Amino acid sequence: MTAASYSLGIDIGGTFTDIVVYDSVGKTSVSHKELTTPSAPYEGVIRGVKTLFGREGMAFADVHRVIHATTLFTNALIERKGALTGLITTAGFRDTLEMAREHKYELFDLHIELPRPIVPRSLRLEVDERLGPDGSVELALDPAQAVAQAGRLAAAGVTSIAIVFLHAYANPVHEEMARAAIQAAYPELFVSISSEVSRQIREYERTSTTVANAYVKPLADGYLDRLTSEIGALGIAAPLFMMLSNGGLTHVMEAKRVPIQLLESGPAAGALAGAFFGARSGIGDVLAFDMGGTTAKLAVIDGGVPVIAHHFEASREKRLTEGSGLPLSISTIELIEIGAGGGSIAHLDALGLLKVGPESASSTPGPACYGRGGTQPTVTDANLVLGFLDPASFAGGTMTIDVARAEDAMRPLAEASGLSVADFAWGIYSIVNENMAAAARVHVAERGHHAGRFALLLTGGGGPLHGCEVAARLGIERVLCPPGAGVASALGLLMAPARIDRMLSVGWTLERVDWDALEQAYRGIEQDACAVIDATLPGQSGGAARQRAADLRFAGQGFEVITDLPAGPYGAATYQAIRDAFLRSYLQTFGQVPPAGDIEIVNIRVAVSVTPQESELNVKMASISGAQAARGTRRMYLGGRGQYAEVPVYEREALGVGQAIAGPAIVQEASSTLILPEGARASVDASLSLLVQLAQPAPAGKSEPQSAAGAPAASHERQHEHAD
Structure with a gap:
């Protein structure tokens, strides 16, 4: 590779941290997946970068830019692990966060759980000041009063303060005066003002956004400083750019100033990758479906362009219910997040019905098959038992997974359900697919579309594993799986403007x-x-x-x-x-x-x-003839038959343009595995993406194929769907 030609993309997910290096001269990329280290995310980043550069023989000094996305700040909001935060506001508006919009997101729920304010009432203080709607000063602010209130908050242990004054969007003078006075008196405090974070009307949304920014600001400041230092210590002198929720990049100082803009940075990168790979295959209307270890995301790409929204809800009490979360006035690529990933835990509810998620084993302790202390069955365990995953080549061979551990984790629940371990694993697979399809169906319909007119584009480590089945449930006939699908979000970072x-x-x-x-x-x-x-x-x-x-x-x-x-x-x-x-x-x-x-x-x-100069990205492909793509067979569970069968396995990097594959089959590469169901046909297009045509559903009234036991082949799947 030519010197100083590398772009480094780093995407921290809930389970894996994806590292991608792109050579802008050779037009090739290489990647690595590293387990995320939740307690110190930068450790997983540095370990993964060292591993990839050592494996490929690359020099750190040849990196000319670094782009980063992370779920750290989203998780801090969801898990309420941000800084102890205080609020200073106009006299009479102390309870804005509590009153919200006096709206019940479920009108007839007598036990409704409303979003808990980030700042408790005891840490919400007032000052005497007033601006008119036109920004005119009706009651001047005494900065000394703001300093006194900040002192009370500091004495209570507050490390970050949000300042939200009435009508500050029209005139920021009082907020700026208060910030200057507080920072002079208490330089150790972090201060966020609404006129910089969210300069718009509607007190509740403006207050909620500013408070959320203050809540994650100390975390962002410390994390970004540490990451910048650790990357520099490797010998990488390139600037660090951060991915924003709107699908764009910014510099570190801007990210530290208003970190709430980073909240959906990882999913935004995935949506950009979806639009990019769809366009390369000549498909403008795609549903970008990204499934990782903790969550699945879906974005509508209409006419080749992701939809941008200017409001977002974080930390919802009910994941799919609008109004149940904290409203944030930020620009973000519009998408839906579903509590379904490789680490989603399967369990039986009080009625003995099988449920999957939203609780996740994440990377610590991880699925049972990881052998890192996890004992509960997860989606990854089910995929392994079903034969979808290769224990030896999982995550590019960087870690091994144990089928016996996965079976042991499932056996107690399978026995309680009266099912074999294989049938129970198929039940987990079917239910998590239906959960994702149901959420996607609603999301697409609410935006005035019918899912059937789109192609489903698969990314993430789990997207190709589940995508064809999810597409069939949505009535989608075409599925697109790009090369390097498992690290596509990290690739999306490198193509972001x-x-x-x-x-x-x-x-x-x-x-x-x-x-x-x-x-x-x-x-x-x-x-x-x-x-x-x-x-x-x-x-x-x-x-x-x-x-x-x-x-x-x-x-x-x-x-x-x-x-x-x-x-x-x-x-x-x-x-x-x-x-x-x-x-x-x-x-x-x-x-x-x-x-x-x-x-x-x-x-x-x-x-x-x-627009960045790196507008054309290609994933590194091995120079192996298409005839050598077949890698033998593997025992895989076929849900339509209710039994295992030997199916062909293909090496993704060896598939050439125009090569066709008939399902059932497995196509594997270092970062992901595509499961091709029975009746489906896939071919490699000119951009090296796999275009899958799913089998058409049987006409109404036609008898179902029979399993070996003589029962309808779909009976196993229906049994578990009804249980959900």
């Missing part, structure tokens, strides 16, 4: 707007975004793409429609173009448009991005 989203609440009426003021407001937030782009990629903001948008509504309505707008500069002649864009978005969202009414501009938004 530098991107910054900025927004500002304005509250103007379109029909009477001051066009010069509107243009200046847009230029102001564009300049702010460009400054961050230049700090990330010096001197490149001049060629950046800029997309303007606005949150628009008819006067009197309670919520807005986010609408993409034409480029500036804006003037009176722009009115009709903005109105037409809003009406199109409104019609698409609601199906009809009111006959008349003024339009309000509630928030303005910009997205500034620079």
Whole structure:
């Protein structure tokens, strides 16, 4: 490889840390999966990087950039393991977090569990200050009072403070004064202000977002400093970039300033990889399905572009129920996370019915087959018992897994269910697939789509293992499995643009707007975004793409429609173009448009991005002829027959363009294994992705094939589905 040509991608998941190195000159990449070290995530990163570079004979000095994504901050919110945080707010607004929107996400649940505020009431303090909705000062802030309240919080053990003053989105002066005074008096405290974290209306969402940022800020600061130091100690002098939830990159200082932007960084990278590999295979409409060791994620890629949302819910009380989590006003690639992964634990409920997840064995102690102390049966254990995984080559041969341990973990529950261990393992496999398919079905339908018109693109260590079965349950006929699927999220890091989203609440009426003021407001937030782009990629903001948008509504309505707008500069002649864009978005969202009414501009938004030079990625392929791809057979459980059978095994790296495979079959590579079901056919396309055509369902009324025992072949699967 040519000197200084490497890009290093690091994606920390709940079970595995994926390491990918891409050579921008040779257009090849190599990868490694390392078990995540939850207590000190950087340890797994450094161990994995050393292993990969040592194995490939690469030099650390040849790395010219490092891109990182992590679930650390998401997990801190979910597990409530962030810093002890305090809130200083305007007098009379101490209980904003508790009152929320006075909304029950399940109206008739008498025992409903509402999201617990991150900051307890005893650590929410007030100061006397007041701004008007236009930003005018109605009651001036006494900085000494803010310092006194910060002192009380510090005495209670608080290490991070959120400052949220009424109408600070219109004028940040009081928040900035309070922060300056507190940092001068207590330099050891971390301080987050809402006018920097979430400069928009709606007190509850703004407060919730700022508090969440304060909650993870000390963790982000310490972790990123340590990781930067450890990477530098290896001899890597390249800058460290962080993946944002919106699918863009930023520099470390920006990430440390507002770490809440990193919350969905790993899943966002997976969605980018889904869009990239779909486009390479000429498929614009894909559902990017990524299944790892702890969770599964699904993103809708419509027309080759992931959907961006500007709100997110973290730490939901009920994973799939909107309104049951903490609202965060951040830009993120829209996706759904499902509590299903290789580490998801199977158990019997009080009625003796088989359930899978959402509890996970993660990497510590891990599935029973890892031999690291886990004793409960997991999805990975089931996949091993079913013959889907090769014990000798699991995770690229970096660790061995034990079939006997997996069977021993399942046997007590299998006996309690009156099933054989194999049937019980198939039940786990079927239930977790239905759980994922059901969540995906709802997510896609809620966005106005039918799953059947998409192809399902499989990534993650578990995506290819489960994807064909999930696709069949969704009514999807085409499945796409890219090369290096198991580390695709880490590859997604390497193709991400530098991107910054900025927004500002304005509250103007379109029909009477001051066009010069509107243009200046847009230029102001564009300049702010460009400054961050230049700090990330010096001197490149001049060629950046800029997309303007606005949150628009008819006067009197309670919520807005986010609408993409034409480029500036804006003037009176722009009115009709903005109105037409809003009406199109409104019609698409609601199906009809009111006959008349003024339009309000509630928030303005910009997205500034620079496309990376590494726009074409290829996964390293061995120079082996396609005829040598077959690697013998393996005993695999066929659910349709209810019995084991010998099926062919193929080495993924040896499959050449145009080569076809008929199911049932196993296609394995270092980072993942594709299970090709009976009746399916796969072929290698020009981009080296495997395009799978699933078998069509039998016509209604046609008799089912019989198993060896004479029972309908699907009876085993149905038994477990009903148990769920």
